[in-house]
Amino acid sequence: MTSLLSLDALDVTFTRRGRSKMPVRAVDRVSFDVTEGETVGLIGESGSGKTTIGRAVLGLTPVTGGHITFRGEDITTLRAERRSRFAGSLQAVFQDPYGSLNPARAVGRSLLEPLEAHAGRRSADLSAEITRMLDEVSLPAEAADRYPHAFSGGQRQRLGIARAFAPTPQLVVCDEATSALDVVTQAQILGLLQRLGTETGVAMLFITHxxxxxxxxxxxVVVLYRGRVMERGPARDIHEHPLHPYTKALTLAVPSSNPAVQRARRAERAEAVSVNSANATAPPAQGCPFAPRCPKAADTCVTSRPADTPVGNRVIACHLFDSRSGHPQAPAAKGTT
Incomplete structure (x- = not known):
């Protein structure tokens, strides 16, 4: 399939405030593609760089290295006036939908804005379109005359989704679009996004923990830790059979309503994540960032960066799966014993 969005060795570095002025590499040589009509998930703990990647794609965060290509054009360093050409094709749904809705303006007017800006149509011609958009996200037509404060969190997120899909984009970046919602509302919003993605063919970059x-x-799915890709491949396969030690720990961190299952997961996670360093918050500069927490870490994990190693239908950045890494548990080492 045709690649719609491509990230090639993307780097984003920030400078700390205060006396130290130490640079922080939030995104470290991240590469992946999103094809037309595909949904790709960015998954990781807080501080993994997933939101920074989304903001870089949207042009909200400056890039310090690498390239972002959208529809075959490099948009890495485009100025605002040139990037505006892509605004209708590249939309976003944020964690806080209230922030993208003007509290002093009826939501119908907020929904009109992207249509007027990107479709070049007059508001007088769009009343039926607003009704259709509201119906698409299961809201009544009279909602157009209400103000954002009159809606619940789930309803506001539906409005945010309607606003993002209004100009018929090719890619929508969903940044923690369900994290602030209760479980029932989360399921409803996920079902809505899945249906809209299927019906419209819009690709999505879905950012979540x-x-x-x-x-x-x-x-x-692309699994991130401290700005680096740990594992990427089919979402269901990675969820059901994680291979990277960090992905396994991430899976075990998901809570269960069954107390027995939760106890078992807690015990497994205690074995899957250890502290092999006096300062686990300071990963090695050259090696794997997960090494201080990994129970299978060896010297090579601290001294050299893992290569992207193909394993079946996925790619893993871990010395455990690289026969040339020198890790004592790598395939080549096992074969020589």
């Missing part, structure tokens, strides 16, 4: 959500909605 919840792996089961990604397995439900996305076709592929």
């Amino acid at each position: 919840n792996l089961p959500l990604v397995a439900y909605l996305a076709q592929r």
Whole structure:
């Protein structure tokens, strides 16, 4: 399939405030593609760089290295006036929908804005379109005359989704679009996004910390830790059979309503995540960032960066799966014993 969005060795570095002025590499040589009509999930703990990647794609965060290509054009460093050409094709749904709705303006007017800006149509011609958009997200037509404060969190998120899909985009970046919602509303919003994606053929970059959500909605997933890709491949396969030690720990962190299952997961996670360093918050500069927490870490994990290693239908950045890494548990080492 045709690649719609492509990230090639993307780097984003920030400078700390205060006396130290130490640079922080939030995104470290991240590469992946999103094809037309595909949903790709970005998964990771807080601080993994997933939101920074989404903001870089949207042009909200400056890039310090690598390239972002959209529809075959490099948009990495486009100025605002040139990037505006892509605004209708590249939309976003944020965690806080209230922030994208003007509290002093009726929501119908907020829904009109992207249509007027990107479709070049007059508001007088769009009343039926607003009604259709509201119906698509299961809201009544009279909602157009109400103000954002009159809606619940789930309803506001539906409005945010309607606004993002209004100009018929090719890609929608969903940044923690369900994390602030209760479980029932989460399921409803996920079902809505899945239906809209199927009906419109719009591709989505779905950013979350919840792996089961990604397995439900996305076709592929990219697992991030401290700005680096740990594992990427089919979402369901990674959810059901994680291979990278970090992905396994992430899976075990998902809570269960069954107390027995929860106890078992807690015990497994205690074995899956350890502290092999006096300062686990400071990963090695050259090696794997997960090494201080990994119970299978060896010297090579601290001294050298893992290569992207193909394993079946996925790619894993872990010395355990690289026969040339020198890790004592790597395939070549096992074969020589």
